[in-house]
Amino acid sequence: MLMRGGTSRGPFFCADALPSDPAERDRLLVAIMGSPHELQINGLGGGNSLSSKVAIVSPSSRPDCDVDYLFAQVSVDRERVDTRPNCGNMLAAVGPFALEHGFVQARGDETVVKIFNVNTGSVIEALVQTPQGKVTYDGDTRIDGVPGAAAPVILNFQGAQGSLTGKLFPTGSRIDIIDGIEATCLDSAMPLMIVNAASLGLTGAESPPELDGNAALLRRLEMLRLEAGRRMGLGDVADSVVPKPVLVSPAGGGLAVRSRYFTPHNCHRAHAVTGAIGVAASFVLPGTVSSALGDGTPFSHGCVSVLHPAGRLDISIEIDTPGGLPRISRAGVVRTARKIMQGTVYIPS
Template identity: 35%
Template sequence: MSALCRDSIAVPATLVRGGTSKCWLFDLADLSGISGRQAGVDEVLAAAFGARDSDQIDGVGGATSTTSKAAIIGPATAPGIHVDYTFGQVGIGDERVEWGSNCGNCATAVGLHAVRSGLVPATAGRTRVRMRNTNTGGRIDAVVATPDGRVPAHGDTLVPGVTSPGVRVELEFLDPVGGTTGTLLPSGNPVDELARGEATLVDAGAPAALLDAATVGLTGVESVAEFTTLLPGLLPLRRAAAIRMRLAGPGDPVEAAVPKLGIVGPPRDYRTSGGVLVRAAEYDLAVRMVSMHTPHPAIGLTSMVAVLAAATQPGSVVRRHLGAAGGPVRLGTPAGVVTGTPVLDGDGRLVAVNLVRSARVIAAATIFVPRGAGVGAA
């Protein structure tokens, strides 16, 4: 055995760009023997990503909330499902892994990987991957473009926030309501008055607190730099929302991943982070979201599901800027305009949210994880 192997454990992984995130994908079988089970997995992932360091220099993490993500893929444990996956948000400057939420961009990556790796056989034209997220129990279908029954090497679908195209992946979030709290509006109200500002507290895709931008003195089209300077004044509202949603008690810590926090407002002309002018007529709702205490450079997909779910609720802060519900909704984000479609049944109940993303496999690798306290042999 080499010195490298004596001092570290070797863990196979695949790096996939899904939507506007990068996600390291791990096979459950490759992690299942790690000592300490869940604790061991947490410690191995934190060490692999270099989570102790806020720059993640000594690991595979990218030191941002969109590049410090992992998903563990395992065999389906329910009928009608192809793949189970568990999402982990790895800490940055914090040796923790948060397991309390899902990530739609990583779901995009899992869908592509499932077909490319043969977990789900490709079919001519499009291949449907039926997935279950174990964090929330949520069901997501990924429909992967497979022309001629194969996965393209790169694809030709471009999404805002990414400068290169990828393989087209259509995501269908099925029955997305209440995965954490059991209900769409955990407080029972379409609008809640917080200590400062009005918000709709919604649980769909992920728990989220959506603030009406005007009630907190903002517009909803702030640049990422502007939003960064204003964010410290908004974070206490996130704690208030978590307590109101019964995600935490008054004296309890609040997870960094949930609830999501964002502001929404009416369309206005603005420029993307890349300097492109977006006219008010080109979209329906301005959105700026927070991820792991920092402004998201685009919008996370579970946050997008939450916004679109709130759009179906009369009186919500989202609906007040949209008017009548129904049909696709165009969201103006720092990266550009993204579109999603809430799907309602005959009784007006939200049964799905459909989005279009792209994904690309970047690397297949072996990560050498330093042995340390609690990190045993796989």
């Protein structure tokens, strides 16, 4: 089933339809998406990292969840599949897909689908609209980066802290100095390397094409990212899409921060949901690169706006401090999804 989730798009598969061997599965996904080719002309990919994504769903092996969701980022220009990160945008369509395939039965006009993300080991509650016991994609909710309106899908992330590294601040510091640049290395829903745009001579309001056309900037960001990955305990991340580099800048006051999110070698035309959770968390946690852009008001819960090239993402976030250490207890976001088509994809021999 080809679906849009949030501002991303890609094929959704039942896990038992794919090879159980990861290497064989990944070769198949590369062929399905048409990589490596800048247009992915021979497959289902759209020639962009946002439309070269795959979701693999199965009934959950965990008693506290309904389905397991494995996300796969298929490289556009290389024969490479990365299953280390999660994708919160594709996640928005997992609940509807699970209901469509009977993995979950609709319960009233709204159905909660509990999703275990295999990539990060986290649990997400998706609230899906199911009037008269059927999934609906029609509604009045609009999200920046997607034309038109659709039914809302509310995603509540539980235990987002330390999604991949097991620590909110994997390096042990809220600010690291990497090649003379201050960076916050944070893992909340997605491992991030956050840098103040001004420290790289930017305003932070540059458009994605401007940033993608700045070859010197991309080389510098990649060098910083590689070192950040090593310090975060992720090893050599040259062939991985995590951590993601993020440039932050002031958004004009209030609980808002401007972000340019890289995927990691190009600037996102909108913003990843999981990345926005991390950016929002860094903004309200004292002592980080992002928090220096705010007014220093103590924060425990509320909504943080992450401004991106296509608009804004509003993140509902709660922080508590058990034992004096900060913890992201809950983070939520509103997304939409759409079923585009269902059918058979043919694989070259």
